[in-house]
Amino acid sequence: xxxxxxxxxxxxxxxxxxxxxxxYKQVKGWAWESYWIVGGVFSWLIVPPLAAYLTIPGYTEIIxxxxxxxxxxxxxxxxxxxxxxxxxGLGVRYLGVALGSSIILGLCSVFGALIxxxxxxxxxxxxxxxxxxxxGNAWGQWVLIGLLVCVIGIIxxxxxxxxxxxxxxxSGRGAEDNTEFKIGLGLTVSIISGILSACFAFxxxxxxxxxxxxxxxxxxxxxxxxxxxFQNNVTYVVILWGGLTTNFIWCMLLNARNKTFGNxxxxxxxxxxxxxxxxxxxxxxxxxxxxxxxxxxxLGNGPSSWILHMAFIILIANSWGLxxxxxxxxxxxxISSIFMGILVIILSVLIVGYGNYLKE
Numbered sequence: 001x002x003x004x005x006x007x008x009x010x011x012x013x014x015x016x017x018x019x020x021x022x023x024y025k026q027v028k029g030w031a032w033e034s035y036w037i038v039g040g041v042f043s044w045l046i047v048p049p050l051a052a053y054l055t056i057p058g059y060t061e062i063i064x065x066x067x068x069x070x071x072x073x074x075x076x077x078x079x080x081x082x083x084x085x086x087x088x089g090l091g092v093r094y095l096g097v098a099l100g101s102s103i104i105l106g107l108c109s110v111f112g113a114l115i116x117x118x119x120x121x122x123x124x125x126x127x128x129x130x131x132x133x134x135x136g137n138a139w140g141q142w143v144l145i146g147l148l149v150c151v152i153g154i155i156x157x158x159x160x161x162x163x164x165x166x167x168x169x170x171s172g173r174g175a176e177d178n179t180e181f182k183i184g185l186g187l188t189v190s191i192i193s194g195i196l197s198a199c200f201a202f203x204x205x206x207x208x209x210x211x212x213x214x215x216x217x218x219x220x221x222x223x224x225x226x227x228x229x230f231q232n233n234v235t236y237v238v239i240l241w242g243g244l245t246t247n248f249i250w251c252m253l254l255n256a257r258n259k260t261f262g263n264x265x266x267x268x269x270x271x272x273x274x275x276x277x278x279x280x281x282x283x284x285x286x287x288x289x290x291x292x293x294x295x296x297x298x299l300g301n302g303p304s305s306w307i308l309h310m311a312f313i314i315l316i317a318n319s320w321g322l323x324x325x326x327x328x329x330x331x332x333x334x335i336s337s338i339f340m341g342i343l344v345i346i347l348s349v350l351i352v353g354y355g356n357y358l359k360e
Contacts, residue, residue: 006298007308013291014312018320020285021092023277025324029269033254035278036089037247038264042282044244048237051290055230056214062234066210071238074210077203078242084196086247087189094186095161096326103158103190104197105310105317114147119205128205142355146348150311153344157318160337167330200239200289204296207235211293232293236286288313308352311345318342 027035052059063071084104091100120128134140204211211231218228255261263269288309296305318338321327327335 006295006305009291009295009298010305010308011312013288013295014309015316016284016291017288017309017313018316020281020288021089022320022324023281023284026277027274029266030263030274031254031258031260032089032093033251033258034260034263035274035281036086037251038275038278039282039285040244040247040251042279043285044240044247044282047283047286048233048240051230051286052233052237055233056218058217059214059234059237062210062213063238066207066213070207070209074203074207074235074238075242077199077206078239079246080196080242081199081203081239082243082246084193084199085243086250087193088197091186091190091193094182095190096321100186100190100317103154103161103187104194105154105314137359139355139359142358143352146351146355149351150314150345150348153311153341153348154314155341156337156344157314157341160334160341163334163337164327164330167334171329203239203242204232204235207238210234210238229294230290232296233290236289236293240286311348311352315342315345318345 024035024039049059056062088100088104091104094100095103114131117129117131117134121130121132124130129140134144211234214234215228215231218231219225255263265271292305292309295308318341322338327338
C-alpha cells in the first residue's frame with residue numbers, strides 16, 4: 001500500500017511538472033525572460049516558504065540552527081540546479097514541450113537516480129540505497145531495468161523529434177508554424193539542462209538533515225503515525241534560494257540586453273492576465289516537488305523515487321505535446337514513434353513500481 005501511495009503521489013507531482021509550462025503560453029506581449037522570472041518568483045521565493053509554514057511548525061528554526069556547511073552545500077546544488085532549470089525553459093522553448101522535456105528529463109533521470117547511489121556506495125549512510133544494494137537484490141534489479149526501459153523510451157521520443165524536424169522541413173511548414181523550433185540550439189541547451197537538473201536530487205540529499213529533524217519533530221507530536229509526508233518542504237526552501245539566484249541574475253541580464261524591463265509595466269499588454277498566468281505557472285511548477293516529497297516519504301530517498309518522478313513528467317509533457325498539436329503536419333510514422341516512446345515510458349513506470357512492491 002505504501003508503494004502504491006508513493007506512485008500516486010509521484011504521478012500527481014509529475015502531472016504538475018509536465019503541465020506547468022502551459023499557462024506561460026497564455027502570456028501575451030512579454031519577452032521570455034520577463035514571464036519566466038515572474039513565474040520563478042512564485043516557484044522559488046513565495047510558494048516554498050508558504051508550503052513549509054503550513055506544514056512544518058518552526059521550519060525557520062530548523063534552518064537557522066542547521067550547520068552552515070550543510071546549508072551552503074544544499075544552496076550550491078540549488079544554484080547548479082537553477083542553471084538546469086533555466087536551460088529547461090529554453091529547451092522547451094526551442095524543441096517544444098514534448099521533445100524538450102523528454103531529452104532533458106531523460107538525462108536528469110539517469111544522473112539523478114544513479115549518482116547518489118554511487119556516492120553512498122563509498123560513503124554509506126543509514127537508509128540510503130547503494131549501487132551494490134540495487135544490483136544485489138531483486139527489487140533493485142527491477143528498478144534498474146525500469147531505468148533502462150525509461151532511457152529506451154526517451155531515445156524513441158528523441159528520434160521522433162528528429163523525424164518531426166525532417167517532416168516540417170520537407171513540408172515547408174517549419175518556419176510558418178514552428179517559428180521557435182530550433183533543433184541544434186534546443187538539443188544543446190537540453191543536454192546541459194538534463195545534466196545539471198539532476199543536482200536537485202543531490203540538494204535533497206545534502207539537506208536531508210533538515211528533513212530528518214522535521215520528521216522527528218512530527219513523530220514526537222504524532223507517535224505511531226509513520227513517516228512525515230511533508231518533511232522535505234524545509235529542504236526545498238534552501239535549494240530553491242539557489243535556483244532563484246541563478247535565474248534572477250540571468251533574466252535581469254536578458255532584460256537589460258533586450259531592453260525588456262518595460263514588460264512589467266507595459267499597459268499595452270494584458271498586465272493582470274500576464275501576471276496571473278505567470279504566477280499560476282510558477283505555483284504549478286512547485287507542486288511537483290511538494291508531491292515528490294510525499295512520494296519519497298512512501299518509497300524512500302532512492303533512485304526509484306527520482307525515476308518515477310521523471311518518467312511521469314515525460315509522460316505528461318508528451319501528452320500535452322499531442323494535445324497542443326506540437327506534432328501537427330508530421331507523418332503518421334512520426335506520430336507512431338512518439339506514441340511508442342510514451343508507451344515505453346509507461347512500461348518503465350510499471351516496472352519501477354513493481355520493484356518497489358518487491359522491496360516493500
